[in-house]
Amino acid sequence: MDSSNPVHARRPRLGVFKLASCDGCQLTLLDCEDELLAVAQAVDIVHFPEASSSLMPEGPFDVVLVEGSLSTSEQLEQLHRIRKNARALVTIGACATAGGIQALRNFADHAEFARAVYARPDMLPILAKSTPVAEHVSVDFELRGCPIDKRQLIELIAAMLVGRAPVIPNESVCMECKRRGAVCVVVTKNQACLGPVTHAGCGAICPAFARGCYGCFGPRERPNTRALAQHMRAQGLTGREIARSFRLFTAYAPEFREESERHES
Amino acid sequence: MSRERTYKVDLLTRVEGEGRFHLVVDGEDVKEAHLSIFEAPRFFEAFMRGRSFQEAPDIVARICGICPVAYQMSAVRALENALAWVPTPEIRTLRRLLYCGEWIESHALHVFLLHAPDFLGYASAMDMARDHKALVERGLRMKKAGNSLIEVLGGRAIHPVSVRVGGFSRAPSPAELGALRPALEQGLGDALTTVKWASGLRAPELESDYVFVTLCAQDYPLEWGDQIAISGRGQFPVEAFDELFEEQQVARSNALHCRLRDGTPYLCGPMARLNHAHERLHPTALAALATSGLTLPLRNPYRSIVVRAIELVHAFAEALAIIDGYSCPQPACFDLEAASASGSGASEAPRGLLWHRYELDAGGLVETARIVPPTSQNQARIEADLVAIAPELLRLDHDAATRRCEQLIRAYDPCISCATHFLELTIDRAGADRSSAI
Numbered sequence: 001m002d003s004s005n006p007v008h009a010r011r012p013r014l015g016v017f018k019l020a021s022c023d024g025c026q027l028t029l030l031d032c033e034d035e036l037l038a039v040a041q042a043v044d045i046v047h048f049p050e051a052s053s054s055l056m057p058e059g060p061f062d063v064v065l066v067e068g069s070l071s072t073s074e075q076l077e078q079l080h081r082i083r084k085n086a087r088a089l090v091t092i093g094a095c096a097t098a099g100g101i102q103a104l105r106n107f108a109d110h111a112e113f114a115r116a117v118y119a120r121p122d123m124l125p126i127l128a129k130s131t132p133v134a135e136h137v138s139v140d141f142e143l144r145g146c147p148i149d150k151r152q153l154i155e156l157i158a159a160m161l162v163g164r165a166p167v168i169p170n171e172s173v174c175m176e177c178k179r180r181g182a183v184c185v186v187v188t189k190n191q192a193c194l195g196p197v198t199h200a201g202c203g204a205i206c207p208a209f210a211r212g213c214y215g216c217f218g219p220r221e222r223p224n225t226r227a228l229a230q231h232m233r234a235q236g237l238t239g240r241e242i243a244r245s246f247r248l249f250t251a252y253a254p255e256f257r258e259e260s261e262r263h264e265s
Numbered sequence: 266m267s268r269e270r271t272y273k274v275d276l277l278t279r280v281e282g283e284g285r286f287h288l289v290v291d292g293e294d295v296k297e298a299h300l301s302i303f304e305a306p307r308f309f310e311a312f313m314r315g316r317s318f319q320e321a322p323d324i325v326a327r328i329c330g331i332c333p334v335a336y337q338m339s340a341v342r343a344l345e346n347a348l349a350w351v352p353t354p355e356i357r358t359l360r361r362l363l364y365c366g367e368w369i370e371s372h373a374l375h376v377f378l379l380h381a382p383d384f385l386g387y388a389s390a391m392d393m394a395r396d397h398k399a400l401v402e403r404g405l406r407m408k409k410a411g412n413s414l415i416e417v418l419g420g421r422a423i424h425p426v427s428v429r430v431g432g433f434s435r436a437p438s439p440a441e442l443g444a445l446r447p448a449l450e451q452g453l454g455d456a457l458t459t460v461k462w463a464s465g466l467r468a469p470e471l472e473s474d475y476v477f478v479t480l481c482a483q484d485y486p487l488e489w490g491d492q493i494a495i496s497g498r499g500q501f502p503v504e505a506f507d508e509l510f511e512e513q514q515v516a517r518s519n520a521l522h523c524r525l526r527d528g529t530p531y532l533c534g535p536m537a538r539l540n541h542a543h544e545r546l547h548p549t550a551l552a553a554l555a556t557s558g559l560t561l562p563l564r565n566p567y568r569s570i571v572v573r574a575i576e577l578v579h580a581f582a583e584a585l586a587i588i589d590g591y592s593c594p595q596p597a598c599f600d601l602e603a604a605s606a607s608g609s610g611a612s613e614a615p616r617g618l619l620w621h622r623y624e625l626d627a628g629g630l631v632e633t634a635r636i637v638p639p640t641s642q643n644q645a646r647i648e649a650d651l652v653a654i655a656p657e658l659l660r661l662d663h664d665a666a667t668r669r670c671e672q673l674i675r676a677y678d679p680c681i682s683c684a685t686h687f688l689e690l691t692i693d694r695a696g697a698d699r700s701s702a703i
Binding site for chain 2 (some may be wrong): 034101
């Protein structure tokens with residue numbers, strides 16, 4: 001163990017920040033009911049507005065968790081400040097890692113969309129697209145999911161405390177599905193399922209609840225989305241239905257984005 | 266000489282989402298009282314257009330990480346109303362159980378992690394735990410019990426996956442629910458202790474003449490109800506929402522203010538529910554109310570922490586009763602035919618009335634979606650209460666006065682992420698593309 005690692009010299013300073021999001025990923029930290037008080041002793045939580053009135057937005061931080069996508073120019077400025085003050089920046093959840101459900105607006109003709117929706121589009125501080133954090137600043141680690149998984153969050157914090165890399169397997173939901181002993185909904189029920197192309201981490205909840213995976217952890221590494229889309233076509237889905245399947249909470253992740261665009265019309 | 270004082274907090278803490286407040290007082294005259302919501306709008310109603318009705322429960326859950334079940338429940342109510350389908354009693358009961366889980370996790374979060382630090386003088390529950398460990402642990406234990414209930418029914422605590430238009434993708438076995446019993450029994454005991462504890466907290470004096478608004482049905486308002494009760498005005502169909510309420514756009518906020526058509530601000534949420542429907546509480550919760558020292562009608566918002574504790578008792582007691590009488594719905598889910606249709610539905614989110622309306626095309630794709638969350642309904646009322654406490658703030662030093670304003674705002678459990686998604690909707694309604702639809 002590298003004792004010169006500053007993380008060991010004192011309690012690591014943690015900040016939790018929110019951009020455009022539903023708050024669910026940072027809530028996951030408060031949902032660690034059995035671990036929360038131990039975490040609060042092991043880590044110095046210096047900025048976490050959802051949980052504490054004691055704020056220190058300028059840090060400095062050893063680690064920041066960033067939830068949410070970039071949706072306004074103010075958030076963009078805020079993100080650069082956060083990055084400057086943080087030794088390590090970890091993005092948590094589908095909004096921060098892929099732009100979130102609000103990135104569906106990225107697929108609309110923005111000018112037309114703004115005119116259709118807003119009487120005074122000029123009054124809005126809204127950026128044309130909702131984008132992931134990594135498009136703007138360097139990111140040290142990503143936790144996937146809509147929302148993130150509690151066990152993965154605890155693993156990340158534990159790894160940070162001892163100065164090792166977190167062990168988050170990059171495999172497909174199918175692997176978790178098999179380990180869980182869930183019945184494959186594609187084979188037995190001919191349901192559409194994004195499990196083969198989706199990053200593991202949720203524990204294969206959807207197949208275990210008798211429905212197809214809807215991809216909220218985003219694409220796994222090198223997913224064969226094209227083969228899956230062909231299979232969906234053979235299952236009887238229309239092009240639009242296939243496009244919609246890839247276009248949910250991680251719609252703007254490149255692999256899902258490209259696959260959905262192939263089936264758009 | 267000007268005696269103008271300004272109280273403001275630029276980032277409200279211990280609330281969900283991003284807001285600020287600004288109160289300017291000259292002597293006893295309030296010159297400005299604003300609760301501003303600067304959370305970025307996320308365009309839910311806009312991008313739901315063209316999505317299948319079956320996707321709606323998954324999508325709307327993402328409006329709020331704290332009350333996703335409320336969004337799912339209001340959505341399925343509205344869509345099933347549109348498609349003229351009435352859920353079976355077994356499915357209704359299972360939905361009520363799921364919703365009990367959400368009330369438990371959300372109320373326990375608010376009472377112990379967000380609001381209690383105001384009463385005991387700490388920045389956070391983590392700080393509070395240094396001196397009040399057993400108290401915080403009790404809150405976390407209840408919260409965990411609520412989350413476990415949602416996990417068993419929906420796979421995970423945040424954004425559960427089993428809620429479908431037409432039922433549940435999978436219903437739990439009686440054994441799975443039975444396994445929750447010990448935690449729920451302990452939770453019920455913890456909730457009763459919490460009522461006693463919360464009743465003993467010193468609440469600042471404040472009495473406002475509220476108009477309360479709740480869903481209204483046979484049971485304590487939760488997942489079901491076709492009528493909206495407005496105190497002093499009567500009961501009205503959920504479908505008549507637009508005739509009853511008016512949404513006003515306010516320049517400083519990314520959310521709309523809801524008022525009664527005559528301009529009166531109103532209150533929804535736990536205090537409104539207790540005042541309207543206390544006689545429909547579970548007997549154990551009714552007994553807890555009797556010992557709580559609350560007198561009805563309750564008009565002090567700071568006492569809402571006691572009301573949440575009573576609703577925690579109700580949710581635990583009702584969850585236990587449902588589990589004891591549970592029989593697995595057969596089938597768990599009905600396939601509903603797509604149709605060109607429209608419908609509204611509402612449910613009682615932990616923070617109050619949550620109303621949805623959808624219009625579908627013949628293929629079952631959403632043509633328009635409208636969502637009115639509780640916090641935008643309460644926003645005008647929160648501002649009116651900031652005005653009401655202005656004279657009292659004179660007697661406090663500046664920091665204490667600022668903290669008092671925050672404590673008051675937190676008493677409403679504002680859920681700001683929820684409130685903002687609908688700026689686009691306002692303008693949408695004023696815009697050309699909707700005028701043809703109406």
